[in-house]
Amino acid sequence: MINIEIDGKLVETAKGSTIMDAAHKADVYIPHFCYHKKLSIAANCRMCLVEVEKAPKPLPACATPAAEGMKVHTHSDMAVKAQKGIMEFLLINHPLDCPICDQGGECQLQDLAVGYGGGASRYNEEKRVIHPKEIGELISTHEMSRCIQCTRCVRFGQEIAGIMELGMANRSEHAEIMSFVNSSVDSELSGNMIDLCPVGALTSKPFRYKARSWELSRRKSVSSHDGLGSNLAVHVKDNKVVRVVPVENDAINECWISDKDRFSYEALNSAERLTRPMIKQGGNWIEVEWVAALEYVANGLRQITQSAGAENIAALATPHATFEELYLLQKLMRGIGSGNVDFRLRQSDFSADGKQSGTPWLGMPVSEINGCDRFLIAGSFLRKDHPLLAQRIRQAVKHGAQVSIVHSAADDLLMPVANQAIVTPAELVSTLAQVLKALASTKQVKLSDEIQALLVSLTVSDAAAKIAASLAGGKQVAVLLGNFAQQHPQAVQIASFAEQIAQLCGAKFGFLGEAANSVGGYLAEAVPFAGSVHGMNAAEVLENPRKAYLLLNVEPELDMHNPQLAMKAMKDADMVVCMSAFKHQGLEYADVMLPIAPFTETSGTFINTAGIAQSFKGAVKPLAEARPAWKVLRVLGNLLNVTGFDYDSSEAVRDEALKGITISDKLGNLTSGVKFEVVTSSPAALQRVTDVPIYFSDALVRRADSLQKTNDSAVPCVKLNNSELQKLGLQAGDAIKVTQGNASAQLTVQADEGVPAGAVRIAAGHPATALLGAMFGTITVERA
Amino acid sequence: MLSTHIQDQINRELKKYPLDQKQSAVMSALRFVQDEKGWISTEDMSEIASYLGMPQMAVYEVATFYHMYNLKPMGKSTLTVCTNLSCTLCGAEDTVAYLTAKLGIGFGEVTADGKYGMREGECMGACKDAPLMTINNKRLCGKLTPEKIDQILAELDKS
Ligand code: SF4
Ligand code: FES
Ligand code: FES
Secondary structure (H helix, E strand, O other), X not given: OEEEEEOOEEEEEOOOOEHHHHHHHHOOOOOOOOOOOOOOOOOOOOOOEEEEOOOOOOEEOOOOEOOOOOEEEOOOHHHHHHHHHHHHHHHHHOOOOHHHOOOOOOOHHHHHHHHHOOOOOOOOOOOOOOOOOOOOOOEEOOOHHHOOOOOXXXXXXXXXXXXXXXXXXXXXXXXXXXXXXXXXXXXXOOOHHHHHOOOOOOEEOOOOOOOOHHXXXXXEEEOOOOOOOOEEEEEEEOOEEEEEEEOOEOOOOEOOOOHHHHHHHHHHHOOOEOOOOEEEEOOEEEEOOHHHHHHHHHHHHHHHHHHHOHHHEEEEEOOOOOXXXXXXXXXXXXXXXXXXXXXXXXXXXXXXXXXXXXXXXXXXOHHHHHHOOEEEEEOOOHHHHOHHHHHHHHHHHHOOOEEEEEEOOOOOOOOOOOEEEEOOHHHHHHHHHXXXXXXXHHHOOOOOHHHHHHHOOOOOOHHHHHHHHHHHOOOOEEEEEOHHHHHOOOHHHHHHHHHHHHHHOOOEEEEOOOOOOOOHHHHOOOOOOOXXXXXXXXXXXXXXXXXXXXXXXXXXXXXXXXXXXXXXHHHHOOEEEEEEOEOOOHHHHOOEEEXXXXXXXXXXXXEOOOOOEEEEOOOOOOOOOOEOHHHHHHHHHHHOOOOOOOOOOHHXXXXXXXXXXXXXXXXXXXXXXXXXXXXXXXXXXXXEEOOOOHHHOOOOHHHOHHHHOOHHHOOOOXXXXXXXXXXXXXXXXXXXXXXXXXEEEEEEEEEOOOOOOOEEEOOOOOHHHOOOOOOOOEOEEEEO | OOOHHHHHHHHHHHOOOOHHHHHHHHHHHHHHHHHHHOXXXXXXXXXXXXXXXXXXXXXXXXXXXXXXXXXXXXOOEEEEEEOOHHHHHOOHHHHHHHHHHHHOOOOOEEOOOOOEEEEEEXXXXXXXXXXXXXXXXXXXXXXXXHHHHHHHHHHHHHO
């Protein structure tokens, strides 16, 4: 620690820290533009000049290391003169167009110009003009003339997003921020550059000219998308959400959010919103009052319970639903006597149900990721499924961590990957078993006889050996399973072997939560093996079709593991009740559509992948007749005479559900009583590898217009590696027919060397592939 | 695709740098492309980027920062006329006027037959030979007079 003095205040600051860091500690504000605490130091704007005693000229606070005994003045004549001079230079080329600038009112340059700028400009010559360039649907660079060349956006790309999509082309007066010749900015974190830009050079395309910052009310909220639970500020004008920006929370999202978190709000105002309860009568949809709709539902459920038994009713909920909604849904179901309730829609292996030591979770606090030095990440489309967790791992790698991947696709993670084993889905388990074998021999540990017997005949591949060696060398290791691993038909085997590997290297072992309430759903007991009444899981209720389905924001053809099976079950059912924020395919098979408020229109709680419960209030009033699902379920509970359904707030629901519960005690990733199995033979036919592309993953994002126009939202192609293409006599660009079960889809074929031989990658979550079957298994590919 | 010749040259260049610092060779790589093709296209930059394992944008930054890289075709012979102080004092303007009259092109333009392009250059550090120009950044021609320019162009016409 060293002691320095800033404006007369004594501060202690860490060795190697800068004057800027010390000033933060001393609560002294030093004006700055290019400095950002999460980015490297560029020291190119010079706004932070301060006077340091004994230094002959002003020094940049952001780049000057603090030294023992230093005396810094941020408001002395010398400092102020320097700061004013810099401001005058910055304003030379900056257009004075604040009245029509989207950043006006929340612009750092505008604010600082008030403090340090002159009343009038001495510069009468021509200003520099930059011609606008297109960089995609999310960020506008239309007023790049406003850029002050702080390079924050460039450094963000290089350091945080992992891909340098913006850069500074040309030189001196002609220097300008742009992307590589007409290319778009595709990073899934790109929106953060809008926040970082201290001026109005990078602005949000969807938000442009929608509101002035001082017209907005800001409501805190939590992202309903991936399992991280990013903290959000929802900006509202006239009871309409017009923008979403991050709220800093270092333990969760730091100061970033993904583009999915940021731009999905567009769906809230989409024309597809379901605004009134509807009942299908004689094949036609008619709008009805809530009372009528709910009574219709209650009657229907009562009739089926009486005629066929409550076990003929099943409820499926999206894992993006709030904790309270999930809790009430299962309470309602159990109240009428059915345990058929599940939220794990894309899961297919339920053999660990009831055998887990607790709720599967990340296995560690989110921020611990940054400190790990070895990672084994199995079955994860990491970057697209968990953009910000990937970002944390990227930071760890920058500090020397090694990442090993076991997966069925070699997507670019935008970070150096030390080792990877890219194998077909059928080989995932055996690959992990090989890693375990190699690790056991390196560590000279004897495994249990059961496992030992399985491993004897296994040959360890090169890749597996390298992964084991990397893990063995770690001090703080993390073994993480992604969505793909959890959706896999042998998910439990994958988890069991991964857990063994983690044990051998003293690693943290965790599951990357797919959705906002992947952990919350278990804690709410929205699973068939919890609570007082047990029942069938999400797969069983489709395999053994039920008479009635209650869908809470589920679009079966897009959200389920096997859309084909799901749609058949829906179409054959006597009654399907869709609680949904949107009009969707349900119009074809449902009997009742109940308009449900999305997360911005209701209060609720998301419990993130690390087990942190975050409650939020509604940011706006529900649209038209839409109502929060917890209220709808409350009324249904009352109509069906289920006891204990008189809550007066969602907080009361939450408090009841979490009564006497410490969440951390409920988390646990160990499975006991599972018989280990390794299958080494692979099917002869092509195996399907399914990803759920980032902007197809839930009902909201699928309707967010701008995100739907990005490259990540392209219609899914069939991806095969070149050798498979040759075998099939196909060429990239060919139209082909893929068949799974009793349906096929016409798609275009694309070459992708990242797909292992024997596999074919086809995305789910999109209408083009919604007729196909399970996310895993064999699939036929032929020329159309 | 980068020609095998260019790849060979880059590979030789790469030996000068640590294995994880391949991007150090970017300036040379751009030069090799320009030497062979006369200019550097967008595809060339992309290919250099993937060859050196660096972002395309980073290649583009370098290519646009330095004046001597031609990012569009600049004729078989690119004449870069220095217009900085010493050359201007010694008659750079006359050189430019003469070239323009003779070839019918101004700065940044190429003759219709694609033989010549003219660019404006900065001080080449050879002011003692002012006024001067370079040919394809390689050959320096100083103490220019109309006669000398005629002679140089006649030579280039033949080659
Ligand atoms: S565009 Fe904005 S963030 Fe990027 S360099 Fe210019 S001012 Fe800085
Ligand atoms: S903030 Fe220090 S130079 Fe920009
Ligand atoms: S000014 Fe032309 S070479 Fe120096």
